[in-house]
Amino acid sequence: MEIMELHQLVSLCRSETDAFEYLFKKKKELIGNSCPRCKSQEFYIMSSGRLRCRRCKVDYNPFIDTSFSGLRISCVSWLLLIKLFELEISARKASIQLALSYPTTLKGFDILRGVILRELSRSDEILRGEIEADESYFGGKRKGKRGRGAGGKTIVFGILERGGKVAVNIVKDVSAETLVHETVTKVRRGSIVYTDKWKGYDALMFCGYRHLNVDHGYKFKQGKVCINGVEGFWSFAKERLIKHHGISKNKFLLYIKEMEWRYNHRTNNLFELLIKYMLGADDL
16 A cells, blocks of 8 residues: 655645545545435535535535544645644644644544544454563653552553564553453463563463463563563553653543554554544454
8 A cells, every 4th residue: 555645645735625535535435425314325516515415405514424523624634634643743743734723633633543442442353372461551750669569650451462463451450360351352362471470470371371471580581481572562652652741541541552553553554544444444
């Protein structure tokens, strides 16, 4: 899939008509278009950008049944906003480039994070083979205890399939009950699960997994036994999340799942995927 460069998108967005036609063409290709009243697919485009059904004569917004309806901005602004989100430009900087208010731009970015979360929640993909499992701590104050047992932080559990995808989830604690439940939910039994020496993982050997661990007090790798892959994801996520200068707890799931999605699709055309998600076309 060819990646659309920013200069190409800017050229496409020279007029609202061009931007509308691009999005409407994508919609027809991916999910089709029909009148919300009579379901007829016969229409003509009005000068206002709305459609008029040839059968029942009702006027309608062709994007009313998509996530684009969540924010009343132009098609030009939507396309540029999606591109800036793909490029990981902050909402503050994007608002200046788009000549939109910061709250409007942030809402647009959160709509994009919301459709990413929706698509991820639809997936029932099970990881298998060689698996690395670990937890990491986000947010809170740096003073005092860090890592396991640190107060005021959000705990995120991560599972990485070597040569495959990563899956993350916010958890309430790092007890054996929680860690085993999260693993059983996402990992096929019979897989090899690599962890550190935390006692919460010990029960995995009784749940149909081959459990191997490495003691980070002595070394970080012993042959194939390591969790360097999932720790690489933590670095990937934290390097990006720190740019937001603090994320509220009620929004943190949106942001950490965005990191999961970006990591799993880091070689894909994110712009095209986001357009599909916004239009309601499934494509994980």
